[in-house]
Amino acid sequence: MQTEVGGTTDKVEELETTLTGKWRIRKQHKRSLVTLTESVQALQTTSSNMQTEVGGTTEKVEELETTLTREMENTKANKRSLEILTETVQALQTTSSNMQTEVGGTTDKVEELETTLTREMENTKANKRSLVTLTESVQALQTTSSNVMILNGEESAGNARCAKVCAGTTGRSSTSHSRYGSQDISIYVNISGCGFVKIPTITTSVEGRGGHDEATGTSSVYSATRTGFTMRFRRGHASHYATIYNWNVEWIAIGYTC
Structure with a gap:
């Protein structure tokens, strides 16, 4: 145990x-x-x-x-x-x-325009001086009394300072005439170059190589206007004589140009 x-x-x-x-x-x-x-x-x-x-x-x-x-x-x-x-x-x-x-390009154009403008300004100055001189001359002429005295005329008187004597001839070889009736001839004389603004006082005479001394109407003025007048001559065989003897009208007109 x-x-x-x-x-x-x-x-x-x-x-x-x-x-x-x-x-x-x-x-x-x-x-x-x-x-x-x-x-x-x-x-x-x-x-x-x-x-x-x-x-x-x-x-x-x-x-x-x-x-x-x-x-x-x-x-x-x-x-x-x-x-x-x-x-x-x-x-x-x-x-x-x-x-x-x-x-x-614009710069070039501007320079060109400036040059042109300068030139034009110079020309304008010169023209202005010329215009001033011309104006002074015109004023002097306007203030100068005319030596021509017009007592009366066909129309009312114009500006006495613008009295003007204008003379001329139809020319021996350039005078043209037309028949007026059986024995008369008619010659129109153009005086528009005188610049009259009133009908002027006109004195006429006939010049030629012969035969015009026996014609009548050599100082007769017909239908005078500011730019011309007509003359009529009477003589036997007037057209023949006027042609061969170079009849022409010599005239003096006195009137107003302003």
């Missing part, structure tokens, strides 16, 4: 030792379980936080995608604007070059 008790005691000790070891292991497992539980809880909390963060991150990602899309569109628009701006700059450069060329 002592032997059996001894063996039992050993087994009990062995069991106690085993049980003690198992209790230690159990305590360790319990601590590990507690640690594991805490770790799981920490992970759950972290997971929850991560889910929250992921939700926020997703929203941020979507927001970033929206912003990126908008920025890409803006970039495309800016690129197009840059292209348009580049084209505009090139066009402006071309225009500027053309304008510089035109400005160069």
Whole structure:
């Protein structure tokens, strides 16, 4: 029995030792379980936080995608604007070059115009001086009394300062006549070159190589006007004599030119 008790005691000790070891292991497992539980809880909390963060991150990602899309569109628009701006700059450069060329030509034209203008101004000054001199001369002539005195005439008197004596001839080889009746001839005398503004007083005479001394009407004036008058001569074969003897009318007219 002592032997059996001894063996039992050993087994009990062995069991106690085993049980003690198992209790230690159990305590360790319990601590590990507690640690594991805490770790799981920490992970759950972290997971929850991560889910929250992921939700926020997703929203941020979507927001970033929206912003990126908008920025890409803006970039495309800016690129197009840059292209348009580049084209505009090139066009402006071309225009500027053309304008510089035109400005160069315009400068030459301006200089030419300035030269012409200067010359014209000098001519204008010279003309002005000439005009002043001419005006002074006209004024001097207007203030000078005429040496011709007209007491009366066919019309009302003109300006006394414009009284003028004008004389002339129809010319020996240039006088033309026409028949007037069976024996008379008629000669028209043009005095328009005198510039009379009133009917003048006219004195006439006939000049020729012969035969006119026997003619009548050599001082007769018909239908006088400011520009001319008519004379009529009577003599047998008057037209024949007037032609072969070069009859012509010599005249003096006195009248007003203003």
